[in-house]
Amino acid sequence: MAETVVHVTTLEQWKSVLDVWFEQGYLWVDGDYIYNEHYFRRYGSRQIGLKDSTKKYICCWVNNDYDGYNMIEFSEFMAQQKEDNKMAMVYEVSQSVFNELQRIKAHEDTSLIESIAANAQFIKSIKIGNKAILRYLADDPAIEFKVKESLYRLWRVDEEEDTVYMTFVHGTPDWTATPGLAFTAPLEEIKKWQTPAWEIEKVDE
Structure with a gap:
């Protein structure tokens, strides 16, 4: 919905x-x-x-x-x-992105502007919006970043030796060969759907 x-x-x-x-x-x-x-x-x-x-x-x-x-x-x-916007905007990112933002924000042995310039490509690669990231790096209290909860999915190898992933079609468990279409959820939720046929793996960040 x-x-x-x-x-x-x-x-x-x-x-x-x-x-x-x-x-x-x-x-x-x-x-x-x-x-x-x-x-x-x-x-x-x-x-x-x-x-x-x-x-x-x-x-x-x-x-x-x-x-x-x-x-x-x-x-x-x-x-x-x-x-x-009167309240703080909270953005969730992976642990690796969060750590990198903290390093840029600390800007050891350089100015913040130089640190941002040196990491411009990395900042552009984060699909959130440069404006919000730059405000966060400049210590804007209205912008907050936190580490998002890790997601997992179920996979198995089918009879043709291809890797497939569990998904849902109209609410019914099914399979897909496309990782991006797999059912993903926090680990505890994924465990509820695991059977001996499926293995659990962490979704790449």
Whole structure:
């Protein structure tokens, strides 16, 4: 079920909603970090949302047929963001990214600006938004980073010696050859689904 669905009327509004979600670390279901303007231009989608399945991701309704109770107008969405920004924004990153940010922030034997410049490519590679990262490195109290909980998935080798992963199709356990489509969850949740046929592995950060 979509947790937030926004009704937009212009391409600028479409991009503004995506800018907010990109900065909060959300991506399209296939991992893209782009505006996907063709959904708006070619297919006429005016409903864009965050969907919560095995993970939360951005999606849209190309037929504009979302009929839930939680769709809001663009103006209401932006007003909510303004209100939320009064509180600290918390971003979750992997342990390795968190450690690297602490090293850059410490900027030993150099200035903070020089430390940021020397690590510009790494900072750009973090799919959160440069503005939030730079504010964090400059000790903005409204921005907080923390280590996200490790995720795991189930895998096995099938009769053709191929590695496959457990997933869900319409709520029923199934398998997929694509690691990115596997069911992922914290270790305790994954253990509930393990049988002798499946092995547990940590998802790469």
